[in-house]
Structures are given as C-alpha cells and as structure tokens.
Amino acid sequence: MPSSKASPVLRVKVADHGVPENFAMIAHTEYLTLNTKKRYEIVDITEHVERARANAGLRDGFVLVSAMHITASVFVNDHESGLWRDIMTWLEQLAPAKPEYEHHATGEDNADAHLKRMLLGHQVLVPVTDAKLDLGPWERIHYGEFDGRRPKRVMLKALGI
Amino acid sequence: MPSSKASPVLRVKVADHGVPENFAMIAHTEYLTLNTKKRYEIVDITEHVERARANAGLRDGFVLVSAMHITASVFVNDHESGLWRDIMTWLEQLAPAKPEYEHHATGEDNADAHLKRMLLGHQVLVPVTDAKLDLGPWERIHYGEFDGRRPKRVMLKALGI
Amino acid sequence: MPSSKASPVLRVKVADHGVPENFAMIAHTEYLTLNTKKRYEIVDITEHVERARANAGLRDGFVLVSAMHITASVFVNDHESGLWRDIMTWLEQLAPAKPEYEHHATGEDNADAHLKRMLLGHQVLVPVTDAKLDLGPWERIHYGEFDGRRPKRVMLKALGI
Numbered sequence: 001m002p003s004s005k006a007s008p009v010l011r012v013k014v015a016d017h018g019v020p021e022n023f024a025m026i027a028h029t030e031y032l033t034l035n036t037k038k039r040y041e042i043v044d045i046t047e048h049v050e051r052a053r054a055n056a057g058l059r060d061g062f063v064l065v066s067a068m069h070i071t072a073s074v075f076v077n078d079h080e081s082g083l084w085r086d087i088m089t090w091l092e093q094l095a096p097a098k099p100e101y102e103h104h105a106t107g108e109d110n111a112d113a114h115l116k117r118m119l120l121g122h123q124v125l126v127p128v129t130d131a132k133l134d135l136g137p138w139e140r141i142h143y144g145e146f147d148g149r150r151p152k153r154v155m156l157k158a159l160g161i
Numbered sequence: 162m163p164s165s166k167a168s169p170v171l172r173v174k175v176a177d178h179g180v181p182e183n184f185a186m187i188a189h190t191e192y193l194t195l196n197t198k199k200r201y202e203i204v205d206i207t208e209h210v211e212r213a214r215a216n217a218g219l220r221d222g223f224v225l226v227s228a229m230h231i232t233a234s235v236f237v238n239d240h241e242s243g244l245w246r247d248i249m250t251w252l253e254q255l256a257p258a259k260p261e262y263e264h265h266a267t268g269e270d271n272a273d274a275h276l277k278r279m280l281l282g283h284q285v286l287v288p289v290t291d292a293k294l295d296l297g298p299w300e301r302i303h304y305g306e307f308d309g310r311r312p313k314r315v316m317l318k319a320l321g322i
Numbered sequence: 323m324p325s326s327k328a329s330p331v332l333r334v335k336v337a338d339h340g341v342p343e344n345f346a347m348i349a350h351t352e353y354l355t356l357n358t359k360k361r362y363e364i365v366d367i368t369e370h371v372e373r374a375r376a377n378a379g380l381r382d383g384f385v386l387v388s389a390m391h392i393t394a395s396v397f398v399n400d401h402e403s404g405l406w407r408d409i410m411t412w413l414e415q416l417a418p419a420k421p422e423y424e425h426h427a428t429g430e431d432n433a434d435a436h437l438k439r440m441l442l443g444h445q446v447l448v449p450v451t452d453a454k455l456d457l458g459p460w461e462r463i464h465y466g467e468f469d470g471r472r473p474k475r476v477m478l479k480a481l482g483i
Binding site: 186188189193212227228229262266275278286316 | 334347384397400404408442443446457461482
C-alpha cells in the first residue's frame with residue numbers, strides 16, 4: 001500500500017558548480033541513423049549519446065534523445081539481455097501484433113509498433129553534469145525498434161553550457 | 162529477440178549551426194485551453210506548438226508541451242483516424258472505465274482517465290532546429306482527452322535561443 | 323471516438339515576461355536520497371522539487387526530476403491515497419511480480435519493478451514560471467518505488483534563468 005506519511009527522503013546533496021562568467025550557451029544537434037536486422041530489436045545507444053555530448057562540449061544541461069519514427073522507442077533501463085527479452089515478451093502481451101487494427105485499413109501492418117512505442121515512451125532527457133552523462137549506476141540508454149529493417153533516425157539535441 | 166551485438170548505427174549527421182555571438186536566451190510560455198465535445202477525444206495540436214515557437218522567436222532548443230490536468234495526455238504519433246481509434250480501444254482494454262476504483266470513494270468517476278494519462282504520458286519535449294519544429298516525417302503532437310467537456314489547459318514553454 | 327474536426331482550442335494565453343538584460347543562466351543540480359519502508363510505495367516529492375528550484379534561484383525554465391535507479395518511477399498525478407492504491411493495483415495487473423522472468427536468471431527477483439518503472443515513466447520535466455513550479459491545480463510530483471527498503475537517488479536538475 002502506498003503511504004504519504006513521513007517523507008522517506010534521507011538526505012539531499014547539492015552539486016552546484018555555478019555557471020562560469022564567460023560561458024557560451026550550447027545548442028548542438030546530431031541525428032543517428034539505425035537500421036536493425038530484425039523487425040523487433042533493442043539497441044544500447046549510450047555511447048552515441050556520450051559522443052554527441054562530447055561533440056557539443058556540453059558540461060551541464062541536457063541531451064534530448066528522441067525517436068523520430070513513430071514505431072520506435074527510446075528508454076532508460078538495464079543493459080541485460082534477459083531483461084530485454086522480458087521487455088519484448090511483455091510488450092507483445094500488452095500490445096500484440098495482430099491483423100485486427102483499424103490502422104491496417106490504410107495498408108499498414110504495424111499498428112502494434114505504434115502502441116509499443118507509446119508504452120515505453122519515445123524520448124528521454126539525459127542530464128549532463130561535470131561534462132559527463134549523469135546516469136544512475138545501471139541506467140543505460142536504449143533504442144527500441146518495433147518495425148525495423150530500414151533506416152530510421154534518432155535525434156540527439158544538447159542544450160546547456 | 163533483442164540483440165546487443167554489432168551496433169546497427171549506420172551513420173551520424175551533425176547539424177550544428179553554433180550559437181551566434183549576440184544571442185538572447187529565450188524563455189516563453191503560452192497556455193492553450195481546450196474544451197472537447199466528447200469525454201474521450203484526440204486532438205492534433207501541432208499547429209499550436211508551431212505558433213508558440215514562432216511567437217517565441219525560437220531558432221534552437223525545446224518546446225515543452227505538457228497537459229496541466231491529470232486526466233489528459235500529450236503524445237507524439239501518427240495523424241491517422243484509424244490509429245486514433247485503435248489507441249482509444251487499446252487504452253480502454255488496459256485501463257478500463259469501471260466503478261470499482263478506490264479513487265471513486267472521493268465522489269469522482271474518472272480513475273480510468275488518470276491511468277490512461279500515465280499510459281500515454283502527459284508531456285513531450287519538442288525539439289526546434291533552424292527555427293522549425295524538428296519532427297520526424299510522421300510525427301504529430303496530439304492531445305489525448307479522457308475526461309473532457311470542460312475547459313482544460315496545456316502548457317507550451319519554449320526554452321533556447 | 324476520436325475526432326480531428328474543428329480544433330477545440332478555445333483560447334491561448336501568452337505569459338511572456340521576457341528575459342532580463344542582465345540575466346545569468348542557471349544550471350543547478352541536487353540529488354535526493356530516498357529509502358522507503360516498503361518494497362512498493364508512492365511518495366509525494368513536490369516540496370523537494372520546489373526547494374531545489376528555490377535553491378537554484380530559477381525564475382523561468384525547467385526542473386528535470388529523474389529516478390536514477392531502474393526500478394523506480396517519477397510521475398505527475400493526483401495526491402489522493404485511493405488513487406495511489408488504484409495505481410499500484412493496476413501496475414500489478416499489467417506488470418505482475420512473478421518468478422518466470424528471464425531477468426531472474428541473473429539472481430535478481432525484481433523484473434516486475436523494471437517494467438513498472440517504464441509503464442509510469444522514470445522522469446518528468448517540471449516547468450517553472452514566475453519563480454514558481456508551474457503545475458496544474460491537481461498536479462503533484464510523485465516518486466514510485468517498486469523495489470525499496472534501500473537508499474535510492476532522484477536527480478533534480480534546474481536549467482533556465
């Protein structure tokens with residue numbers, strides 16, 4: 001049962017390095033193109049996000065990572081192949097591939113991919129602190145493809161200082 | 162089955178136009194008020210987001226689009242009426258309207274709307290590049306209403322340069 | 323049924339106070355550590371987000387609130403204990419705790435928590451306007467714990483002016 005009594009916040013740590021006098025604001029954009037071999041596939045793209053951060057010279061701020069195709073996801077979770085299979089099995093249970101979607105009247109066959117994209121979400125905002133991706137110990141950035149085998153884009157946009 | 166072997170990233174394109182010398186940082190806020198005729202309805206609000214971007218004069222950065230009421234969603238997907246009906250049918254399967262929610266002890270009857278909001282998500286961050294919404298070919302910004310027929314607000318906040 | 327005819331947008335309000343001449347850009351980071359007494363628990367952390375905003379001196383922009391552990395969520399919804407129980411019951415239906423996950427071959431027993439985190443989402447971007455969290459009337463920021471009883475962190479990063 002959830003409870004609102006007695007906030008369980010143990011402690012707060014402030015890591016505030018301030019904004020230097022002569023800072024330049026950074027807005028930097030890259031596009032990844034991915035082409036998975038399988039229709040359904042999960043890909044760890046953390047290294048690409050870090051490279052975009054380095055290319056931008058970003059020390060503090062955010063990198064938006066956003067799937068530009070409406071049948072793909074971006075999410076943050078564990079890099080563990082058993083969990084990846086669990087995620088794919090679970091998505092198929094909650095948003096199954098089947099013929100009976102109204103979207104298929106348009107000639108498409110991928111309505112399930114549209115729904116799977118929304119279950120996992122299509123974008124994450126990756127915080128950057130001290131010139132590093134500020135992720136938790138097991139957090140990795142993943143691309144979830146649900147209608148692959150063709151080139152699709154992911155946007156990486158860095159904003160900050 | 163997911164796979165982590167051999168990253169399928171084909172190529173990276175860097176679209177970095179730099180920050181001009183005399184830039185002014187932009188923080189601009191608008192509020193849309195929507196009043197749908199039906200209790201459950203999907204509305205394409207992309208044109209309103211683009212108008213807010215233009216009002217802000219934003220050339221690079223983000224526009225946050227966030228539903229301020231806890232029974233509504235904002236999501237990015239295809240503008241296709243068959244898919245919209247699929248989404249509504251699917252939401253009803255996963256988070257059905259029914260009397261037996263504990264939330265209804267407060268006198269409310271819309272617990273399903275709270276859950277549907279969380280399934281689709283309540284906000285998106287729309288990237289802006291070269292003074293345009295930087296969306297994929299089929300990405301459109303939608304408002305999902307699950308307890309309509311009264312005025313409800315969506316925040317549009319532009320941040321960047 | 324969803325409909326795209328006749329946009330139901332009633333009105334638009336622009337609340338644009340501009341950026342002052344001598345503004346300083348703000349990038350400020352805090353980390354909350356939470357340790358819930360129960361394995362599954364919902365905690366309202368709105369006051370902590372507001373305190374981070376005040377510590378940052380942020381007048382306009384965003385505060386990112388992001389769960390740094392992959393078995394926890396951050397979401398915005400109503401502060402109502404009946405609804406919180408409904409959310410937990412619903413999550414258990416859609417992503418049940420059970421032995422048969424492949425992730426458990428690693429020795430873990432919390433695959434359901436990974437899935438629950440993704441259903442509710444792991445981060446929100448809280449808008450700040452006029453030196454206040456710019457939330458709707460019932461919007462409160464919640465931490466959702468699905469594998470608690472140990473210290474876990476939430477990042478609060480303020481960006482703006």
